[in-house]
Amino acid sequence: MSGDGPLLASALYGLRAWAVTGEPGDEELVGAHAAVPWPPGCWLEAICSKGRTHAAPDHDCTCGIYALHPRPQTARRVLAVRGRIGGIVAATGAVEVHEQGFRAQRARPYALMIGRRNPALVRRLAVRYGAELIDASDPKELLAFCDARDLGLQEDVVRSLIGAEELDRLHSERLKQAHVAVARITAFAAVTSAIVRASRAGATNSSRGDTNCDRHSDR
């Protein structure tokens, strides 16, 4: 399922935005486009959004959990919509890398940014999801956070994974926005299983907690 591409010896990180649902004090993150709920204390596992039987993300499909490489344009994009929360996800498992981002097999919130949202709400969500808090609203601060921790794929890495010729072809055909799967990697964290075990143990006595991650594709 995931052994046919380069291997990254750590999780892969990317930017994305979430919407929020739930009553005050009991809010949860949901996918900004597909309204997929992200389970607190657990990795969100992708399934094919088109109902196909393959594992997500599939090379020739659009399924998987979406995130963007940290760039000035993408940082502005994830923070641009009022009412949404921007932040960083950690992704593991099979990953389809695109020029502007990637589709992943599983992901969880790594950091949430205060942005223009209610700070108290973002702080509650950060605690609930075990995510870090970026107490800023400027997209440059989101990039600085990634820079300081070496999060996300740099442009030269993306170019080497996808191939310079393919990128040039896409540019010449004005397909920069196209969801063309062009590189497959596998990202895993050595501590992933420990994190999951700890998360599940911590959720044992919670009315909301369980040991089964939801499985969805999320954009």
Ligand SMILES: [Zn+2]
């Ligand atoms: Zn699919």
